[in-house]
Amino acid sequence: MTQPLWQKSDVKIDARIMTFLAGDDVILDREFFLHDITASKAHVEGLANIGVVSADEADALKRELDVLADDFRAGAFVLDDRFEDGHSAIEARLTERLGDAGRRVHTGRSRNDQILVATRLWLKEQLGELEALCRAIAQVCLDRAAQPAVPLPGYTHLQRAVVSSTGMWFAGFAEAFIDNTLRAQQTASLIDANPLGTAAGYGVNLPLDRGHTTKALGFERMQVSPIYAQLSRGKFEMAVLEAIGAAMLDLRRLAWDLSLFTTAEFNFVSLPSEYTTGSSIMPNKRNPDVVELLRASYASVAAARTEIEQLLSLPSGYQRDLQFSKGSLFHGCRHGLAALALVPDLLARMAWNEGAMRAAIEPAMYATDVAIEQAAAGVPFRDAYRAAAETAKSAGEGRSPEGSLEARVSPGSGHDLCLDVLHQRLASLDR
Template identity: 40%
Template sequence: MAKLWEKGYNLDEVIERFTVGSDYVLDRELAGADAVASIAHVRMLGSVGLLEGDDAAALERELRGIARTAARGELTINREDEDCHTVLEALLTEALGEAGKRVHTGRSRNDQVTAATRLFTREYLLDITDSGLALVHRLLERAREEELTVMPGRTHLQIAMLSTFGLWLGSWAEQLLDDLEELETVARLNNRSPLGSAASYGVPLPLDRELTAHLLGFDSIQNNVLAVQHSRGTLDGRIVSVLAGIAMTLGRLAQDLILFSLPELGYVQLPLELCSGSSIMPQKRNPDVLELLRSRASLVEGWAMQCRGIVRDLPSGYNRDLQDTKEPLFRALHAVREELAVALILVDRLEPQREAMRSALNAEVFATDYAYDLVRQGVPFREAYLRAAREYGDRPLPDATEALRARTATGTPGNLNLGEPRGRAEALRKISRRRRREHRRALRDLVGGDLSLTSGDGERRNR
C-alpha cells in the first residue's frame, strides 16, 4: 500500500520498522474515530466548494462503511500501512478512484490524528466520568447506611479517635469527586476541534473550521493553529495525569481495604467471588483484586510521566516524538475505565463487620474526647491535654453513640453532610449528560446511527 508521503523511493526496512513502531496496532482502535472525523471534513469541503457534490456524497458513503467496519474490529492495518490514515485513503481510492484522492484536501495527518484522538478520548472520558459518578453514588449510599457504624480512626496507622465507617466511605466519595472535577477541566480542553490546523500552520484554502467543529460535537475550534500542535502530547499528559489521580485514589482505597480485611482487624470481608486462592495453601482467601488496584496506580502514573517527558523539550511545530504519547494515553484510558468498574463491584459487595469495628474501640479512641470534656469544664486545653494523657486509661469507656452525637460540626463523623457531595456529583452529571448528547448527536448525524468509538479496543490491541 502506498504511503501518504511516498515520492518514488523505498524506506529502509529497519528504519520503517523503527519509525512505525506500534502505531499501526494502536490505530486499529483509532480508525473508527478517524473515519467519523473524515466525514465531517468531507462535508465541510463540499460546503465551501472544494469538493463536487457527487464526490462528497460518495466519500461520505464509503467512510460510513469504514467507520462501522472499524467499530466491529474488522479493519486490517498492517505494519507496512504505517497508520489508519493511509489505510483509509487507500480504501477510498480503491473504491472511488480520483474522488478518493481528494479526501486529504486541506488537512495533514497531524490535524487528522489529533481530531481522531480527541473524539476517541472524548468517548472514553465520558465513560470514565459516568463510571466515576456511579462509584461516588454507591459510596455515598453506603456512607448513609453506615453513618452510625462506629470504628477507630487511625493516624500513622495507630489508633487515634472515634470515627465511623460512614465517614470513611464518604471520604473516598469526596476524594473521587475532586478527581472527577479535575477530569472535567481536561475534558473541556480536549473538546476543541483541531481540524484546519494542518501541519501546524493552516492551509491557503477557505476552510470552515467552525463547521467541522459543530459537526463533530466539539464545543469550539482550538483557535491558534500552532497551539494545536503545542497541545498535542501536552494535553495527553494532562489527561493521563488526572487519570493517574483517579487511579491513586482507587489504589489508596484498596490499600485501606487490604488492611481492614486483615484477620487481626476484621473490619470488612470480601465475598468469596471477589477473592482468589493459593495453589499450595488451601485456607487462603487473597485480596488480589485490591492489590492489583493498588499496583495499577503506579502504572498509570508511569504513563503520565512518559507523556510529560516526551514533550518537555520539544520545539514549536510538529515533531515525530509526539507519536509516542499515543500508547500511554490509550493504556491509561483503558486501565482507569476498567479500574472504576472493578471498584464499583468491590464497594457494592463489601461486607462490613460492624461488631468487629465496635469491639476495636478502646480507651485510646476516647482520649481526645476526655480532654475536651475537661475543656467544657473550663480547663485550658493544654492543661486538659496533659491531664488526659495521664488519665485516659483509667476511665471507663464512654458510650460510642453518645460520643458520636457530640460531633456536630459539618463533615464530622456525627454530621457527614452528604448533601454537599451529592450536589457536586449532580453538577458533574449534568455536564456529562450534555456532552454525551452532543457526542451521540454528532455520531448519528455523521454515521447514520449509533456507533461506539471505544468498544472492545483493549481486546483488539492485544490480538
C-alpha cells in the same frame, strides 16, 4: 505495505527502516480508527462547503467512509501492516473505491491534525467514561454512608487514634469521588477544542470551514492557532491522565484500607468471593488480589503520564517523537478505567465485621473527647490535653462509641455527615 502517502519517485524505501518507523503504530491506530473516520467525514463536508469537492463526490466519500466503519466493526476490514498507519488506510480505501475523489480527501489536512482530532475525540470519550465511573463510585459511597453507622477505629500513623464510623469512612471517599467527577468535567472542557484544519501546524491556503467541522464533531470551540494545536499534543493527553490519576490516587488509598482491613489482624472487612483468589500451594488461603492490583494500578497511569512528559522535551512544531505517546496514552487510560470499573460493585458488596471493629476500640481513643470537653468548659486546651494524656487509659469509662460519634457535632463528622450537602454537590454535576 501499501505505498506511503509521502512516497516520491526518487526516494528509495528500506523495509527495515519502514518497520522501525511504523512500529506498532498501525495496531494502536485501531483504537482511534473510527474517530479518524468520523473526522474524515466532517472534513469532506468542509471541503464541499468551499467547493474543493463536489456535492456528489462528498456524498460518495461519506458513503464509503460509513461502509469502511461498518467493515471495520465487523472485522471485514483489518487495520494491519499493509498500511503505514490508520490515516493511510483510509485514503487507500477511498482511492481504491472512488479513484480521484479518494485522492482529494487529504486536501487541506495533514496527518498531524488528523491524529490530533482523532485522539481528541477519543480523549473526550475516555473522560466521559471517567466521569461516569467516579459518579457511580461516589453514589455507592453515599448510599452506604447513609446506612446505620457502625463504629470503626480511626487511625493516624496506622495507630489507633479516635472513634470513627463506617459512615464517616464511606462519606470521605464519596466526597473524594465527587471531586474526581468534577475534575473529569473540567478536563473535558479544557481539551474540548477542535484541531482539525490546522494541517501540519501552519494552516493552509484554503478558506477551510473550521466552524462547520467544530460543530459537526461536537467540539465546544475551535483551537485557533495551528502552532498551539501542535503544542497541545501531549499536554492535553497528560491532562487526561492526570484526571484519571487523581481518581486512582484515591482508589489507591481506599484499596490500602481494604488490604489492611481484610487481614486476620484487623478482620474488619469481608470481600465478595469473586474479588479474592486462592493460593497455588496453600489450601487455606483466600487472597485479596483484586484489591492489591487496584492499589497497584495508579503506577500504570503515572508511568504513562511520565512517558509522555519525557517525550515533550521538544521544540515547537510536530516532531516524530510524539508517535510514541500513543501506546502509553492508550495503556494508561485503559488500565485506569478498567480498575475504576470494578469499584462500585466491590464497595456495594463488601461487608463490615462489627464485632472485630468494636473490639478494636480501646479506652484511650476517647482521650481527645475528654480534652475537648474540658476545653469547652473553660480549661485551657493545652492543660486539658495534658490532663487527658495522664488518664488516657481510663478515658473510656462510662463512654461508648455511639456516644463519642453523637457528640462529634462539627459539620461532616459523626453526628452529621452532611450527606445532603454531598448529594447536592453530586447532583449539581449532572449535565
